[in-house]
Each structure stands twice: as structure tokens, then as C-alpha cells.
Amino acid sequence: MIPEEWMVRSIGDVFFVEAGGDMDYSRSVIIQDERHPFPIYSNAITNRGLHGFSSYGDHPSGSITVTARGTLGAANYRDHDFTAIGRVLVLVPKISLDGRFFAEYLNNCVSFAVESTGVPQLTAPQISKYRVPVPPIDEQRAIAAALSDVDALISSLDKLIAKKRDIKQAAMQQLLTGRRRLPGFYGEWEKRRLGDITELRKERIDPQADGAGEFCVELEHIASGAGQLMGDASASSQVSMKSIFHTGDVLFGKLRAYLRKYWLADRGGVCSTEFWVLAANHQIVIPEFLFYLVATEEFISMASMAYGTHMPRSDWNLARDYRLELPGLDEQRAIASVLSDMDAEIEALERRRDKTRLLKQGMMQELLTGRVRLV
Numbered sequence: 001m002i003p004e005e006w007m008v009r010s011i012g013d014v015f016f017v018e019a020g021g022d023m024d025y026s027r028s029v030i031i032q033d034e035r036h037p038f039p040i041y042s043n044a045i046t047n048r049g050l051h052g053f054s055s056y057g058d059h060p061s062g063s064i065t066v067t068a069r070g071t072l073g074a075a076n077y078r079d080h081d082f083t084a085i086g087r088v089l090v091l092v093p094k095i096s097l098d099g100r101f102f103a104e105y106l107n108n109c110v111s112f113a114v115e116s117t118g119v120p121q122l123t124a125p126q127i128s129k130y131r132v133p134v135p136p137i138d139e140q141r142a143i144a145a146a147l148s149d150v151d152a153l154i155s156s157l158d159k160l161i162a163k164k165r166d167i168k169q170a171a172m173q174q175l176l177t178g179r180r181r182l183p184g185f186y187g188e189w190e191k192r193r194l195g196d197i198t199e200l201r202k203e204r205i206d207p208q209a210d211g212a213g214e215f216c217v218e219l220e221h222i223a224s225g226a227g228q229l230m231g232d233a234s235a236s237s238q239v240s241m242k243s244i245f246h247t248g249d250v251l252f253g254k255l256r257a258y259l260r261k262y263w264l265a266d267r268g269g270v271c272s273t274e275f276w277v278l279a280a281n282h283q284i285v286i287p288e289f290l291f292y293l294v295a296t297e298e299f300i301s302m303a304s305m306a307y308g309t310h311m312p313r314s315d316w317n318l319a320r321d322y323r324l325e326l327p328g329l330d331e332q333r334a335i336a337s338v339l340s341d342m343d344a345e346i347e348a349l350e351r352r353r354d355k356t357r358l359l360k361q362g363m364m365q366e367l368l369t370g371r372v373r374l375v
Contacts, residue, residue, distance in 0.1 A: 003370040006135045012128030014102075015091035018059070019068075019124055020084035027055040028083075039080065041065050043087040048076050057081030064091040064103050068122040072114070075106040089124060096137055100144035101368075105132055108364045133370065142374045143367045150360040157353040161346060168342040175335045176296055178325060182338065185331045195320030197285040201277040203244040205270060215269035216242060219253055222261040227295060227343075229263060242270035243277050248287040250278040252294050252303070254314040259300045264291040276316065286329060288336035293324070 002008070011017065020043070029036045030052050038057035041049040049065060061081050067074040069087035077099045084090045093099060110130060114120045135143070174180035178189050207216075221233045245251060246268045253261035254276050261275075264287060271277065278294070280287045293299055302322050303314040327335070366372035 001369075002133045003135075003373065006133045006370055008131055009134050010128060011091065011130050011132060014093065014095055014097060014132070014134060015064075015128075016094055017124040017128050018084075018090045018092060020086045020088040020090065021058070023051075023085045024054065024056075028052050029054075038083055039078075040083045040085055041076075041078070041088060042085050043067050043069050045071055045074055049088065051085065054083045056083060058083050059090050059092060062093055062099050064099050064106070065089070066091060066106065066122070066127065068127075070119060072120050072122045073106060073110060073112040075103040077103040087121070089122065089127060091127075097134070098137065098140040098144045100148060101135070101140040102132060104144070104147055104364060105368050109368055133368075135370070139374065146367065146374065147360065147363060150356060150363065154353060154356050154360070157349060157356065161349050161353065164342065164346050164349065168339065168346065171342065172292060172296055172339060175338065176292060177298075178327065182331065182334050185327065185334065187328075189325035189327050192284065192324060192326045193320065194322040194324065197281050197326065198250075198278045198290055199281065200316050200320070201243065201245065201249065201279050204241050204273070205244055206241055207270070215267060217245075217251060217263065217269060217271040217275075219255070219258050219261055219272055219274060222251070222253070222263050224258075225260040225295075227262055227264065227291065228347075233269070241273055243273050243275060244268075244270055245275075245277045246279070248280065250280070250287060250291050250294055252276040252278060254303070254316075256304060256312045256314070259303050259314070260295075262291065262294050264288065274313070276314070276319075285326060286332050286336065288340065289332040292336060292339050298324075 020041075023040070027036070028040060032039075032053040036053040036055050038054045040051045040054050042051040043049070044051070045067065049067070057080075059078070059082050061079055063078050063082075065076050065078060065082075065084060066089045067087075068089045091099075091102070110132070112122055112127070112130070115126060134140075175182070215233055217229070217233045221229055221231050223230050245265050247265055249265045251261075251263045251265060251271055252275060253259060255274050258274070278290065280290045299322075303319060305315065305318055307313070307315050326332075367374070
């Protein structure tokens with residue numbers, strides 16, 4: 001159901017549909033320069049399909065590119081002349097329209113059918129048959145502008161989050177090494193071995209024989225580089241031995257590919273045996289400070305020392321002799337508090353960004369179908 005004022009047309013009625021051509025390597029480069037100003041777009045998702053730059057643009061500004069092999073139907077509006085190569089399709093407007101509206105509609109309201117076996121493909125004749133709503137041009141522009149404003153807000157939040165993460169990373173490098181001291185703290189830090197400040201828990205449990213409770217953390221439950229849980233940590237499908245951890249323990253992924261998976265346990269439970277379960281020596285180090293220590297580039301570099309050729313794992317026998325300098329407990333608490341406040345600010349921005357994405361999703365469902373009309 002769409003408003004009466006909106007027309008319904010096939011894509012072939014409102015767009016010329018063209019396929020990408022062969023790449024002219026003699027007129028193409030990887031990095032844009034004055035002689036090669038035109039972007040080259042291929043049938044890809046990464047970086048919005050950008051493949052390089054050419055000295056010619058064979059498709060006009062205002063067109064839409066659509067992926068047509070593998071992942072079908074990922075549409076991008078292009079506000080500049082460009083070159084298209086490979087299996088990507090290009091929709092060039094036949095009539096006066098706002099391509100941003102139709103790119104959003106294709107991405108969110110159209111499901112392209114796979115008409116052949118093997119690798120999914122979409123041809124120019126196939127896409128030309130799909131029908132789309134065509135609001136009046138002023139309404140197209142208004143809808144596109146509203147959605148574009150929300151995209152701009154999401155993009156600005158992404159950039160701000162990245163900046164805050166960089167600031168926190170720099171603060172960690174300064175505060176956790178003593179290069180920068182917080183006001184009121186003086187004196188030398190004490191040299192310690194990792195094995196002196198933390199103990200590796202080795203308690204194991206067989207979920208099938210002994211039961212393992214309702215909370216189980218696997219590698220996939222921890223966001224890489226963020227120190228946060230994600231997804232549903234459940235014990236429902238446990239079929240292998242698990243490690244036991246307690247509140248305040250630090251979990252650290254010991255597989256080479258997962259060294260940036262770390263978490264400060266806020267409750268007890270069980271976890272994959274592919275974690276180190278580190279119990280802080282509370283007389284020397286607080287758990288929060290230990291958590292930030294394992295997140296430093298220095299610690300991760302040390303842990304990257306591995307053994308074996310299949311699924312290399314960090315060796316605790318080497319790691320426990322890792323030497324570091326440690327401040328007193330009061331300074332540890334102060335440093336951990338500063339870094340925790342930074343984490344809280346980043347998490348608040350991430351929640352705001354996620355809510356904005358949900359807002360845009362709701363707006364698209366209403367505006368692109370005409371259920372809600374802009375004044």
C-alpha cells in the first residue's frame with residue numbers, strides 16, 4: 001500500500017540499466033591524482049566498492065551502483081562521475097529523480113530473488129523488471145534529505161567514538177607505564193613479574209558430568225579490543241571441558257588470533273579453556289588495574305609469543321616471567337578510575353549511535369513506503 005499520489009514503475013522504466021565494463025589498466029591507478037580523478041567501482045561491498053581511480057568517467061553523477069554477483073542488491077548512490085567495472089550494475093536515471101531515495105529503497109525494501117544455481121547473480125534484464133514506488137520529486141528529495149541527516153549524525157558519532165578510543169589508548173600508554181603521573185602521586189614504581197601479581201587459575205569442570213551453571217563465556221562472546229561481553233553467554237550447549245572463573249578474575253584469550261579478547265569478570269561462571277583465567281594478587285594489584293594492563297600493546301605483544309603450529313597458544317610458562325613496573329594500590333585505583341570513566345563515555349556514545357541506527361531503521365520503514373508523509 002502506497003499513497004495515491006505515488007506512481008509505481010519498473011526499474012527499467014525509470015533507469016537505464018548498464019553493466020560494468022572491463023578495466024583499462026593503462027588509464028587507471030590505485031591512488032587518486034589530478035590525471036585520474038574518477039573513482040572506479042567494482043562488484044564489492046568493502047569500502048563501498050571503491051577499486052581505484054581512472055582518467056575517464058563513463059557513468060554520470062546521480063547514478064546508482066548495485067552489486068550483481070555473490071551478494072546481490074547492495075546499492076550505493078554516486079554523487080560524482082565514475083567508472084564501473086566487472087559485474088556491478090549501474091542504474092542511470094531516465095527521468096528527473098533523486099537517486100538517494102531509490103538507493104535507500106533498494107537496500108531496505110527489495111529482496112532480489114536468486115534465479116540460478118551456483119553463485120547468485122543479478123542481470124540487467126532481471127533487475128529491470130522489479131517495481132518501485134516513484135513519489136513526486138520534491139517528496140523524494142525531502143525523504144532522502146531526512147535519511148541523509150540521520151546518516152550524517154551516525155557518521156559523526158562513529159568518528160567521535162574512534163577519536164575517544166584513540167585518546168583512551170594514548171592515556172593507557174602513558175598512565176600504565178608511569179610516563180605520566182596523576183596529580184598527588186610520586187615515588188618510584190616497583191618492578192614485578194607477572195607471575196607475582198596474578199595467578200593462573202587451573203580449575204576445570206566437565207559440564208556434562210558435573211554441571212556448569214548458567215553462565216558460560218566463549219571467545220565469540222567478547223568484543224575484540226573492547227573488553228565487553230556481547231551476545232548471550234549461555235551454558236545450554238556446553239560439550240567440552242570448561243575453566244572456572246570468579247568475580248574479579250581477568251579472562252584473556254590465549255590463542256594468537258584472539259589476543260585482544262579480554263574481560264574483567266563481574267560475576268562467576270565458566271569459560272572456554274582457550275582463555276587464561278587470571279586471579280589478581282590483591283595485596284599487590286587490584287583487578288581493574290590488571291584488566292587494563294592486559295589490554296596494552298606491550299602485554300599483547302608479549303603474549304603473542306606462541307608455541308606449536310596448529311592453533312598457536314600463548315605460553316604461560318614464558319608469560320609469567322614478563323616484567324613490569326607497578327605503582328602502589330592507591331595510584332592503581334586512581335588510574336583505573338580515569339580509564340573506567342573514559343570507557344563509560346565511549347559506551348554512552350555507542351549506545352547513542354545504536355539508538356540512532358534504530359531510529360533510522362524505523363524512519364525508513366515509514367518514509368520509504370509512504371506510511372508517514374513529510375510535510
